[in-house]
Amino acid sequence: MTAITLQSMKRCLLILTASLGLAAAAPASMVTLNMSGSFGPTSTLGGTAFGVATPFTFHATFHSTTDTYAKHGLGIFPTTSFSIVLPSGTYTAGAGAGLKAFLLDPTLLAYSAGLVSADRNYGFYSSFWIARPAFSADAPTPAVLSGYIGNNYSLPFTIALDGGAGNLVVNALGSGPFTAEITAVVPEPDCWAMMGLTLVGVAGYGYCRFRLNRAV
DSSP states (O other), X not given: OOHHHHHHHHHXXXXXXXXHHHHHHSOOOEEEEEEEEEEOTTOEETTEEOOSOEEEEEEEEEETTXXXXXXXXXXXXXXXXXXXXXXXXXXXXXGGGOOEEXXXXXXXXSEEEEEXXXXXXXXXXXXXXXXXXXXXXXXXXXXXXXXXXXXXXXXXXXEXXXXXXXXXXXXXXXXXXXXXXXXXXXXXXXXXXXXXXXXXXXXXXXXXXHHHHHHO
């Protein structure tokens, strides 16, 4: 085998190693639980009661492979980001808030979605008859939940908001109906760039191997 061929092999290996490194850097599969409903009048924001039933929509993003609850049919996932839209504005809570997305599937009861605290002692979730397409609560995939049944809760449930907004304390839920949907997180442009470079690197490795096979 010639020195040129050995150098070519080294270049091939470098291309493959770099490509695999980029692939490993790509984020795991992530989804967002999007849920809408209303809080009861006694719920508070920054210590002030709403006074009336107050609509909300929250978006809780998490890795779909990080279920922290061992029981089949029930998934509890630490959120990586959280935002909630209220009539007064949009508020966020970081990973340090300890919020967890809560999901059930018919293995245990019915399709359900909601939020729980880090210790799982407080929170709320809504149940639904249907999910299209069906999903597993242990490894959720995009789906729309419909056929609202009702709510289950353990209150008060406190969410520490960012930016000095204070705490959102859920003391009561509205009468519904509530809606829920799981959506896939679209990769950021830099993630798309990494995946593109990975494909280019793998293609380059294949071409190198082809050239080596012809040279041997």
